[in-house]
Amino acid sequence: MNTITRRGLLIGGLGTAGAAGFGAYAATQGSGASAPKGTFGAPTPVSPDPGQTVVTKTLTAKPITLDLAGRTVSTWGYGDAVPGPLLRATAGDFLRVTLDNRLPDETTIHWHGLRLRNPADGVPGMTQDPVKPETSYVYEFTAPDPGTYFFHPHVGVQLDRGLYAPLIIDDPNEPGDYDTEWVLVLDDWIDGTGTTPDEVLEKLLANDSGSGGMGGMDHGEMDGMNQGAMDEAAPWGDAGDVTYPYFLINGRPPADPETLTAKPGQKVRLRIINAASDTIFTVALGGHRMTITHSDGFPVEPTETDAFYIGMGERYDAIVTLEDGVFPLVAKPVGKTSGGQAMALVRTGSGAAPAADANPRELTREVLVGSDLRPVQAAKLPSRRPDATARLTLTGSMQPYAWGMNGAPFGKNEPLTVRAGQRLRINATNMTMMTHPLHVHGHTFALPSGLRKDTVLMAPMQSFAIDLDADNEGDWLIHCHNIYHGEAGMMIALEYTA
Numbered sequence: 001m002n003t004i005t006r007r008g009l010l011i012g013g014l015g016t017a018g019a020a021g022f023g024a025y026a027a028t029q030g031s032g033a034s035a036p037k038g039t040f041g042a043p044t045p046v047s048p049d050p051g052q053t054v055v056t057k058t059l060t061a062k063p064i065t066l067d068l069a070g071r072t073v074s075t076w077g078y079g080d081a082v083p084g085p086l087l088r089a090t091a092g093d094f095l096r097v098t099l100d101n102r103l104p105d106e107t108t109i110h111w112h113g114l115r116l117r118n119p120a121d122g123v124p125g126m127t128q129d130p131v132k133p134e135t136s137y138v139y140e141f142t143a144p145d146p147g148t149y150f151f152h153p154h155v156g157v158q159l160d161r162g163l164y165a166p167l168i169i170d171d172p173n174e175p176g177d178y179d180t181e182w183v184l185v186l187d188d189w190i191d192g193t194g195t196t197p198d199e200v201l202e203k204l205l206a207n208d209s210g211s212g213g214m215g216g217m218d219h220g221e222m223d224g225m226n227q228g229a230m231d232e233a234a235p236w237g238d239a240g241d242v243t244y245p246y247f248l249i250n251g252r253p254p255a256d257p258e259t260l261t262a263k264p265g266q267k268v269r270l271r272i273i274n275a276a277s278d279t280i281f282t283v284a285l286g287g288h289r290m291t292i293t294h295s296d297g298f299p300v301e302p303t304e305t306d307a308f309y310i311g312m313g314e315r316y317d318a319i320v321t322l323e324d325g326v327f328p329l330v331a332k333p334v335g336k337t338s339g340g341q342a343m344a345l346v347r348t349g350s351g352a353a354p355a356a357d358a359n360p361r362e363l364t365r366e367v368l369v370g371s372d373l374r375p376v377q378a379a380k381l382p383s384r385r386p387d388a389t390a391r392l393t394l395t396g397s398m399q400p401y402a403w404g405m406n407g408a409p410f411g412k413n414e415p416l417t418v419r420a421g422q423r424l425r426i427n428a429t430n431m432t433m434m435t436h437p438l439h440v441h442g443h444t445f446a447l448p449s450g451l452r453k454d455t456v457l458m459a460p461m462q463s464f465a466i467d468l469d470a471d472n473e474g475d476w477l478i479h480c481h482n483i484y485h486g487e488a489g490m491m492i493a494l495e496y497t498a
């Protein structure tokens, strides 16, 4: 193959090697014609510093089944459950995690939000070779910042299976002024319900051709395609592409919800992670107001609200003082009219459980937009003028299904560049009519308010100037965390140059 296009790689790889999309990077960075295989080799072992605590874990990625309120579906997961096992360490610890790949496909693990060493970032073709079936790979890195994170593959649309789990980095200096903690992982679910995420992607991409591809089906007839319902109250426009039959909290649909128990009056810390591939949620706890304390791991000025939006890849921590009774904790998909909602139960006393379609009034009161939060002083980047600027436009459309950055899909767009030590200002603009969660690997950035994020929701036609300190050398990805947009090309490289 002499001229490799990104589309050729994507469609050629569907169903067999989801890594093909990210492999386009290697193809365009090397000699062009022959995509280098095995260019990274085995990871170079690194050693913890003296006195550093080592946290060791093995994660087995494998086919499993998931019980959705009595309906059993086949999927892929880490270990035996969805989400996979909680990984927990303290800021400054050295993590040594072995990925044991028992999947029938190549995979990797990306440690979402962590400013870790580049070889551990989990992007095949950019930081490592994909991990082949029946082989393993050791990730070794220091976790520098406390916070709520998660991990997932960075291969194809594998994230839209059950391959995700929470990662909590504790702060050794935080007083922990709460009685208990609940980790809530939100997801949109389609795998094993008659289709797979690879097939969903294939249908979305077929929408690009305008002829053939779909065998005469029009958009409205496609399974698994969102009908584009607009949510009047939300600022996000047409928020998703895929129609999901289920929405989950901690791997369970509302018909069989997780029940979180505590005593009335107790203070609970919620750590809420959006692991969905194509769904923004509005989150509320019936009968309560929440105080948001952290965004993407970093502390914010505590902010009370009835509800908040959470985009794909974002995390929010909140403190709630619990009332007496049984309450629905609802994550309502934005802009989607089928598939219901995600829900867990909070039980501190007696009472009947709320129905699966419980609609707490908090959802329609004050809904906080995360990028409006204010950082605490300690979370700000040091004050400094940018040394360099870069332009980043989010481009593309639903019909045809073609997404890119700076006017071209990944592999055809020019990488952004920065020199080590610079403060880089990225002037990001969403030039599309959809909302995109913009995610930067290996760094956290600051919004103009100083708010630190690694993933930020960008509404249609919205702009942000985001600043980052180039203090982590390597080749990194910047991409939309709608996993289907990313795979369709809405990614760009950030490279350190001499």
Ligand SMILES: [Cu+2]
Residues within 6 Å of the ligand: 435, 436, 437, 480, 481, 482, 485, 486, 490
């Ligand atoms: Cu997007």
